Amino acid sequence: MHELKATRDEKAPGAAAAAAKLGRAIVITSGKGGVGKTTTTANLGTALAQRGARVVLVDADIGLRNLDIVLGLESRVKHHLLDVLDETVSLDDALVPDKHSETLSLLPAAQAREKEEVDTEKMRALIQSLRERFDYVLIDCPAGIELGFKNAVAGADEAIVVCTPEVSAVRDVDRVVGLLGNRFKPQLIINRLRPQLVKKGKMLSVDDVNAILRLPLLGVIADEPEIIVTTNRGEPLALRKDAPTGAAYHAIAARVAGEDVPAPMPHLKETFLERLGSIFGGKRP
């Protein structure tokens, strides 16, 4: 417990930024694609906004944007990040207010443009100006470690890395952590854990993953079919605090905000056969 607290007290960027009345710019990244960066950005942003914080989500995946879909805002997008960087529209015109959370906004990516069109210095300046208006600037990073990655991390001062319990994802995250270096103080979210598979020895456990990565753990999210459903519908699960996964995102948001709450951890559900076993007094496997 003391160790946990110690790591959180070290988190000076939050405190320093608050003192200067600047918001925190956090990039959500992973190296490997499809591990849940966009879902994590939408849910963490929603959970932080539900706590009353002013939050802007920046989709940095130019050409392959998806954050608008996950938030259900795709038909409300008028302008995008590159329009703002090109100064053809104002930031206010490009920001899309969220449907569900009053203090949440989205800055969408351009779909028909290329990542190479982004000027890194302009991107850095834009993130800086967003920090003046919002408490949290969450940047949804594209997959890979090419130019899109470099632009997404350019303006950030902290990083959250998302990893699934798979050898390939762990290897990619480890590479990204190496590229980020010490400046971003990366913290870890383990996504899509299936406790049942871990128990059977068929999936890496939280300890297995973090034995390699050695990062401060923000929380662990279970692999739930409802994530796919809510993503397709454009309603982040964090809107449902009563659902286990929704509650887990709220706990992660609280930890990001500096509260001393335990890292959420999915618990093992009894399987049908195990329940039968316990009902009939048999031995558990």
Add this chain to the structure above:
Amino acid sequence: MSGRRIVITSGKGGVGKTTTTANLGAALAKRGKRVILIDADIGLRNLDLVLGLEKRIVFDLVEVAEGRCQLRQALIKDKRFDSLSILPAAQTREKDAITEEQFSAIVARAAEQSDYVLIDCPAGIEAGFRNAIAGAAEAIVVTTPEVSAIRDADRVVGKLNDRGKPIRLIVNRLRSEMVRSGDMLSVDDVCEILAIELVGVVPDDEEIIDTTNRGEPVVLDETSRLRAIYDKIARRLEGEIVPFTSFENQGFFGRLIDAMKAG
């Protein structure tokens, strides 16, 4: 005669490009074809892990491009199939360490000594993507039945169409029970949006996670239902007309009914 050069791509990451490349390659090799798999994901390679060959890497793609070694020196022969080998990506280099011309030349050389060259494309549509598709004559687009993956696949299909390459589709990680409950797009929905030829539908199976972590392609597992599915995709690529399995009955009770009928 030169072998076929096929890129496996998707736009979105994590939909199963690498797993598809490894298993389709193994299925083709099992049918006696000479297959070379090229990992084009420089800096974030994983194909070696999925095949359990990571400890055997000596040279890589970038070193071949730079002329530091011969292609045959860099090729790693698979542990299980004599006619399958991989050309690993460099791990500590960047995607721009190699040009489209260099990549195309390597693919052409690999095609001279094989029946199939399968190129595992990186996620995204940046330089790494352009390299990976440069050397290919055909493409297989992998998507999952999710709105975000389909949107990205559609963008990639557009880019491939611009280059006039024939494109085929694999729908990966289908959960038939979710399709039935209306919580997931069906294969028909996906095909209608993307409008490209379907060559395979792969159900979501937790076995894949385990076999991938262990570096054993699932097509080697005699008991796996996925084995037959990848074999069918290989046959369709060969030009055979193979009917599609219906997954409508593949839920727990569906399988139970099938098993009882079979018994």
